[in-house]
Amino acid sequence: MEQPKAYIESGILELYVLGQLKGQEINEVEAMAFKYPEVLQEIRAIEIALERYALSEAIQPRAGLDNEIISVLDTPAQHSDTSGQDLPTIQRTANAKIRNLVYALAACIALLLVATIALISANSRLTEAKQQISALNLQNRKFVATVGFMKQTNSDLEKIAAMVDDPNWAIVKLAGTKAQPSSKMMVYWNKKNKNVILDKSKMVLPVNDTGHQYQLWALVNGKPVDLGVFDMKSDSTSILLQMKEIRLAQAFAVTLEKRGGSPSPTMDQMVVMGGVTI
Amino acid sequence: MATTKRITLTEEDLIKALKNQETIAIQALYDMYSGALFGVISRIIQHTEVAEDTLQETFIKIWNSAEHYDSSKGRLFTWMINVARNLSIDKLRSKDFRNANKNQDIENNVDFIDAEKKISFNSDVVGLRDMVNALKPEFFDVLDLVYFKGYTHVEAAESLDIPLGTVKTRIRMAVMELRKQFN
Numbered sequence: 001m002e003q004p005k006a007y008i009e010s011g012i013l014e015l016y017v018l019g020q021l022k023g024q025e026i027n028e029v030e031a032m033a034f035k036y037p038e039v040l041q042e043i044r045a046i047e048i049a050l051e052r053y054a055l056s057e058a059i060q061p062r063a064g065l066d067n068e069i070i071s072v073l074d075t076p077a078q079h080s081d082t083s084g085q086d087l088p089t090i091q092r093t094a095n096a097k098i099r100n101l102v103y104a105l106a107a108c109i110a111l112l113l114v115a116t117i118a119l120i121s122a123n124s125r126l127t128e129a130k131q132q133i134s135a136l137n138l139q140n141r142k143f144v145a146t147v148g149f150m151k152q153t154n155s156d157l158e159k160i161a162a163m164v165d166d167p168n169w170a171i172v173k174l175a176g177t178k179a180q181p182s183s184k185m186m187v188y189w190n191k192k193n194k195n196v197i198l199d200k201s202k203m204v205l206p207v208n209d210t211g212h213q214y215q216l217w218a219l220v221n222g223k224p225v226d227l228g229v230f231d232m233k234s235d236s237t238s239i240l241l242q243m244k245e246i247r248l249a250q251a252f253a254v255t256l257e258k259r260g261g262s263p264s265p266t267m268d269q270m271v272v273m274g275g276v277t278i
Numbered sequence: 279m280a281t282t283k284r285i286t287l288t289e290e291d292l293i294k295a296l297k298n299q300e301t302i303a304i305q306a307l308y309d310m311y312s313g314a315l316f317g318v319i320s321r322i323i324q325h326t327e328v329a330e331d332t333l334q335e336t337f338i339k340i341w342n343s344a345e346h347y348d349s350s351k352g353r354l355f356t357w358m359i360n361v362a363r364n365l366s367i368d369k370l371r372s373k374d375f376r377n378a379n380k381n382q383d384i385e386n387n388v389d390f391i392d393a394e395k396k397i398s399f400n401s402d403v404v405g406l407r408d409m410v411n412a413l414k415p416e417f418f419d420v421l422d423l424v425y426f427k428g429y430t431h432v433e434a435a436e437s438l439d440i441p442l443g444t445v446k447t448r449i450r451m452a453v454m455e456l457r458k459q460f461n
Contacts, residue, residue: 011446014453017352018424019360020431030351047356049456050425051314054359057426058313059320061333066308069334073341074301 004036013039017046068096156239160188160199168192172252174274180206183271187216187252194245196227201239205232205271208256215257217265218249225249229261251275286310289354296344296354304341311355315362322366322428332369336362367428420445421452 007013015021016029033040163169168190176183186202189195198216208214208231216227227244253273255265287295287306295303316333323329339361347357419438423429429437435445 009450011450014449015431015446017356018431018449019364020424044353045457046453047353049453049460051353051355051359052460053425053456054314054318054355057317059317060313061316061330065330065333066312069337070301070304070308072334073304073337 004032004039007032007036008039008042013043014046017043017050072096152238159240163188163190163197166190170276172274172276174252174254174272176272177270179268180271185254185272187274188240189246189249189252189276194247196243196246198230198241198243199239200241203232205254207232211259212256213259213261214254214271215261215265216243217253217255218246219251219253220246220248221250224253224265226261226263227252229257229259249276289349293344293347293349293354296341296347299341299344303344304337307340307358308337311358314355315358318359318362318426319366321426322363322370328369329366332366333362335369336365339365363425363428370428417448417452417455420448424449 012021012025012029016026021029029039029043033043163171170189170191172187172189174185174187183205184202185205186199188197188199196216196218205214213229213231215229217224218227219225225246227246230241230243251273253265254271255262255267256269256271257266286309287303292303292306296307312333315336316329319332319336320326320329323332336358340358343361347354420431420434420440423434423437424431431445431449432442435442438445440448
């Protein structure tokens with residue numbers, strides 16, 4: 001119908017390659033290509049030029065899409081299915097989405113497990129730490145008590161040391177009586193300011209029960225004067241024990257009396273006694 | 279995760295493998311042409327996920343229609359590009375897509391896509407794009423509308439307000455220019 005050269009130059013082959021022609025025109029082009037090798041050659045050249053143009057304008061799809069698409073194609077169902085692709089495509093996309101969701105769910109569960117384990121581990125460590133803290137607290141309280149005790153002891157010991165140097169202080173040793181030969185104790189008496197102090201560290205007496213207490217007496221011109229009661233305890237915090245004041249005394253004695261003390265000493269319950277040396 | 283080794287086959291081997299439904303064929307097709315196909319699809323469909331779905335549908339269609347492909351009527355890659363373009367146009371005009379993307383304008387898509395996406399250059403044709411841009415719009419406006427933006431040549435003529443004969447001439451001039459650059 002037309003000379004190949006004019007046909008080529010009409011631009012219809014470009015439209016053919018671009019998929020712009022309808023049935024009748026397509027048949028026409030294909031007939032011309034079959035008849036004239038230069039038309040076929042021209043078509044191939046146009047195709048190659050446009051293919052290279054497409055490659056030059058390529059946009060790479062995101063990484064990982066290749067595996068998704070290839071895995072969809074590489075399923076047995078895909079091979080047998082060559083008719084209508086719309087429904088299966090949607091189904092496959094849905095399947096791929098479900099698969100993704102399953103992976104996501106599995107990942108979530110794994111993450112949850114890891115988080116739970118981490119939480120349990122952290123919790124047990126926290127418990128451990130709490131126990132350590134309470135143990136340290138207890139220890140700390142013991143130390144504070146010990147330090148308090150030691151401070152008290154230290155100040156008492158300093159006081160005793162000062163008494164020895166002070167000539168106003170008389171140190172009276174009380175020895176055990178016949179009833180309690182192994183008992184003994186020490187009384188510090190300040191003749192000037194009338195203070196009477198017991199030294200518990202030097203006190204050796206039987207421990208008294210709750211119904212009784214020891215009572216200190218001063219013998220003033222043959223008469224006993226009450227100087228207060230005290231307990232013999234093994235766990236007392238202070239060494240020195242302040243008693244009632246006395247201006248004048250020739251001797252000191254201790255009797256075991258009912259709790260709170262008696263107005264006059266029970267002589268057969270006397271445990272220690274000692275005279276004041278001048 | 280890019281494939282560590284990109285597969286390339288000759289067109290003849292590729293067509294044979296494709297017709298025999300060998301997996302390697304689709305792997306090779308993807309490695310060789312996914313970028314070019316996605317370039318065509320993305321310029322027509324702005325929505326990335328829909329464009330990716332369309333790329334998948336394109337490969338499925340290529341896979342399923344392989345037995346109907348006739349190499350005497352056209353080159354494989356050209357056929358694939360036409361499949362991708364036609365599916366993209368169908369998708370763009372489909373009811374679902376229109377509902378999801380109201381007021382979407384084809385021309386705006388293209389500008390948006392080209393601005394947003396990095397165009398990856400084939401090392402063989404680096405510099406071509408500069409050449410192409412230098413020549414635009416005189417030769418390539420019509421070709422680009424038809425080849426990349428999914429216009430029919432009739433629509434392109436209407437859009438540019440030029441006669442159909444001029445559309446044909448300009449497309450031919452553009453293709454001639456491409457051929458000159460590649461030879």
